[in-house]
Amino acid sequence: MIEVEVKVKIDDKDKIAEQLKNLGFKFVKKKFQEDIYFNGIDRDFRETDEALRIRDEDGKFFVTYKGPKIDKISKTREEIEVGIEDKEKMRQIFIKLGFKEVPPIRKVREIYKKDDIGASIDEVEGLGLFLELEKSIPDINKKDKVLDELMEILKSLNISRENIIRKSYLELRGLQ
Template structure:
């Protein structure tokens, strides 16, 4: 799966929500997420622009690999995700294999959806408020990536947010603690 995504820092959450609803987005849910990241054994994921994490999504657990970003504008990248039963056992397996655990990222996420576009408003511990706009496509639809990115950029413009505000860094990179264990 390819996740076409753009992210911006916001400080006007209520205004953004009001505009999303005006454009037909519906509130889906509010949830807690904790992401436990790991750095590689044979390579430094900071240098290869990859990510490996265990996500606690309100008590449902996933392990996710994210490949390098595919363009210079967005956070579009390959994402492979598998549901797991026990996050602590998976965490232990990864640590025993030599992966280096990084301090977790915690956030409260509010999800809004219109068609196949998801708008998430994240309140990230220690970082503040962000808006993420994303749409997922299959690997075979990679030729549609630019078209979808333009669709998300148009939505961003409709929200009166300049594309100059786009942040390509992950929350982990923004926190500046990728290498801290």
């Protein structure tokens, strides 16, 4: 699966939430997420632009691999995710295999949906407020069309495409 994603820093969470609702987005839920990232055994994920993490989402656990970003504008990349039963046991497996753990990223995420587009307002510990817009697609051929869709939403929110941040929260914290 390919995840087409754009992210921007925001100042006013309530204002953006209201604007999203005015565009037809519906509030879905608010949740806490803790992401534990690992660096590679045979390569440095900072250099290859990959990511491997364990996510704790309100007590549900997932392992996610993210491939390198596909374009120079967005955070579009391949993403493979699977649910797991035990976060701590998975963490121990990764460590015993030689993966290097980095400090976790913690955030409170408010999720909004409009059709098949997700909007998340993230309050990231130590970094501040961000808006992420994303849509998953089965193949890369639809990327440009979806990216245009997301750019139109940003424009409707009076956010310039120059404000797009391609770095992950991990990169923004300088933890990778």
